[in-house]
Amino acid sequence: MQANNALSEIRFLAASVRDVYAAHKATWQVMGQSPDQTRHFHHDCNFLPSREGALITIRARPDHLPPESTPVKTAYEAGITLNFALSACASTRQTGANREVPCLSRDQLVDWLDRHALRHGFQIDHPLLVADTQALPVVKPGHPVFFLNKAFYSGNLTVIDSALFSKALTEGIGRHKGLGFGMLKIINTHNQ
Secondary structure (H helix, E strand, O other): OOOOOOOOEEEEEEEOOOOOHHHHHHHHHHHOOOOOOEEEEEEEEEEOOOOOOOEEEEEEEHHHHOOOEEEOOOOOOOOEEEEEEEEOOOEOOOOOOOEEEEEEEEHHHHHHHHHHHHOOOOOEHHHHHHEEEEEEOOOEEEOOEEEEEEEEEEEEEEOOOHHHHHHHHHHHOOOOOOOOOOOOOEEEEOOO
């Protein structure tokens, strides 16, 4: 998705969505292909407790969304503390091999977030950080079911570089964003 400070989002309930691949497909059905063939949005998927559907959030530049979409604030001054939530496909390179493995322990999860935070203009308040994981099924027709490890983060962060942080809110965090990972959400603000 292109970097641009103007960002909006829509949310919708997808009653038939029961796995991350179905959410991915539903999102592409809503958004369609961009005129220049680039990825022009990112999304997040939260499954209902009964697994009978999901709440999907899509973020994109306002010109790619309906007029009733909600603007998303992307400009924050350095030094401000914000409450955040993030779902990511946190992984690390396996020692001695050229493949990625999911981060499972709290130390691995925190290390992954710290590395990405520094690159994206913020730092984490470790004592208040909540980090957990969940295996999510991916059901692609004609392929065996496989699982992705979804890492959930919430807590407080402090903005240290406004431009990098704005880019993180606009483009998402992490390499794996195609199946609804990486959307950094600001829950509320402090010090404003």
